[in-house]
Amino acid sequence: RELASKIAHFARFPQTGVSLRQMVEFGQNPSQGTLLRGAQFLHDELPIRLAHRVVELDSLPENLNQMPSVLRVKRMYIDSFNELINFPKASERIREAVKEATVQGTRDRHLPGNQPNPAFQESPRNSSSHWIPSIQHRYHYEVKPTELPVEVSEYNRSFVQTLEKIKRRHDPVVTALAQGVVEYKQRMKTRKIDNHVQHFLDRFYLSRIGIRMLIGQQIELNQHQQQKHRQQNDYVGVICTHTRVKEVVQEAIDNARFICGDYYMLMNVPEIELHCPRELEFMYVPSHLHHMVFELLKNSLRAVVELCGDEAEHYPTIKVVVAEGNEDITIKVSDEGGGIPRSAMEQVWTYMYTTAQTPMLDPEFDKSDFKAPLAGFGYGLPLSRLYARYFGGDLKLISMEGYGTDAYLHLSRLSDNEEPLA
Numbered sequence: 142r143e144l145a146s147k148i149a150h151f152a153r154f155p156q157t158g159v160s161l162r163q164m165v166e167f168g169q170n171p172s173q174g175t176l177l178r179g180a181q182f183l184h185d186e187l188p189i190r191l192a193h194r195v196v197e198l199d200s201l202p203e204n205l206n207q208m209p210s211v212l213r214v215k216r217m218y219i220d221s222f223n224e225l226i227n228f229p230k231a232s233e234r235i236r237e238a239v240k241e242a243t244v245q246g247t248r249d250r251h252l253p254g255n256q257p258n259p260a261f262q263e264s265p266r267n268s269s270s271h272w273i274p275s276i277q278h279r280y281h282y283e284v285k286p287t288e289l290p291v292e293v294s295e296y297n298r299s300f301v302q303t304l305e306k307i308k309r310r311h312d313p314v315v316t317a318l319a320q321g322v323v324e325y326k327q328r329m330k331t332r333k334i335d336n337h338v339q340h341f342l343d344r345f346y347l348s349r350i351g352i353r354m355l356i357g358q359q360i361e362l363n364q365h366q367q368q369k370h371r372q373q374n375d376y377v378g379v380i381c382t383h384t385r386v387k388e389v390v391q392e393a394i395d396n397a398r399f400i401c402g403d404y405y406m407l408m409n410v411p412e413i414e415l416h417c418p419r420e421l422e423f424m425y426v427p428s429h430l431h432h433m434v435f436e437l438l439k440n441s442l443r444a445v446v447e448l449c450g451d452e453a454e455h456y457p458t459i460k461v462v463v464a465e466g467n468e469d470i471t472i473k474v475s476d477e478g479g480g481i482p483r484s485a486m487e488q489v490w491t492y493m494y495t496t497a498q499t500p501m502l503d504p505e506f507d508k509s510d511f512k513a514p515l516a517g518f519g520y521g522l523p524l525s526r527l528y529a530r531y532f533g534g535d536l537k538l539i540s541m542e543g544y545g546t547d548a549y550l551h552l553s554r555l556s557d558n559e560e561p562l563a
């Protein structure tokens with residue numbers, strides 16, 4: 142029906158990637174006018190990205206795309222798509238005021254939407270509808286802090302409310318799809334996930350990271366703009382322009398050791414040694430960095446404790462080395478936890494790799510007295526790799542079976558990598 146054709150229309154157009162640097166340049170000292178440009182970009186871009194996901198969900202294998210959990214996820218994407226395309230465009234008056242205040246700076250060429258968004262150049266065949274923006278949008282980010290009509294900030298506030306609602310709606314997506322995969326395995330009576338589904342999930346979760354990053358930035362920038370007191374700090378939205386690597390990694394170490402000791406009820410927790418240039422800083426999202434390192438450390442801790450037993454007096458120390466290159470900052474996590482058999486290496490990256498049971502996905506299960514495994518639930522590593530890749534990095538594992546595992550987390554410091562959008 143009409144909705145289906147709208148989705149098909151938007152899904153035909155390419156998604157526009159944004160680099161970390163663009164996000165930062167855009168979000169530095171945003172005025173209400175800048176925020177409006179951001180809202181316009183998202184108002185154009187998000188429906189395209191959401192439409193791509195709906196089409197992909199539809200094209201999953203027959204027995205997967207009809208599963209209740211998958212249909213539930215699709216419904217979320219459709220609802221959000223609808224909300225966005227039904228959200229009113231900024232009025233003529235608002236757009237004129239912001240256009241008036243826009244400086245066409247040299248930095249304009251860095252802008253995400255600076256190439257006109259192709260989805261809006263070509264009208265659909267039966268274009269009676271008011272929701273198709275007909276002009277070429279440009280998303281200048283340098284907007285003079287002149288007096289703008291109050292409608293601008295009202296529009297921004299209302300758009301952010303819509304974004305917040307969408308973000309919340311999609312919170313359960315990873316769990317819902319994970320449940321779908323469990324049901325799929327049961328139905329297919331297999332423990333292996335086929336390559337096609339694996340790639341779909343990689344693309345899907347990567348896209349989700351990107352969408353949530355863009356939404357999160359817009360929400361944070363708006364909130365930050367309202368409380369003008371914190372002018373000179375390192376944060377642009379959720380990005381920290383001077384992420385202190387040593388500090389974040391040490392925090393991940395402390396948290397992982399605490400969780401590990403608690404989980405296994407250890408008298409002494411394996412030591413983790415950190416070698417990191419003291420002053421090393423780069424532009425990154427600290428929460429992503431913490432998430433990835435924390436995940437690697439939990440895996441190493443688990444391997445070491447399970448190899449030596451939970452009553453060992455001494456565990457081999459886990460070593461974290463941070464290297465500063467021109468292109469990359471690389472974080473190596475080395476454990477002597479016995480390694481991974483070569484035949485199991487591929488499994489580590491699949492969304493069904495799990496050594497533990499997955500009772501938390503069983504709706505009948507009483508969550509209150511279930512202890513989630515420390516690591517190896519199956520999503521931590523593949524998702525961490527996607528977080529790394531999202532900003533142009535990567536995550537690799539090298540194992541020596543019978544000895545231990547080295548994890549290499551590469552983070553690009555060029556910050557010019559556009560979001561990977563399959």
Ligand code: W6P
Pocket residue numbers: 437440441444476478479480481522538545546547548
């Ligand atoms: C292991 C398995 C693993 C996965 C990821 C990171 C470290 C380790 N160590 O034994």
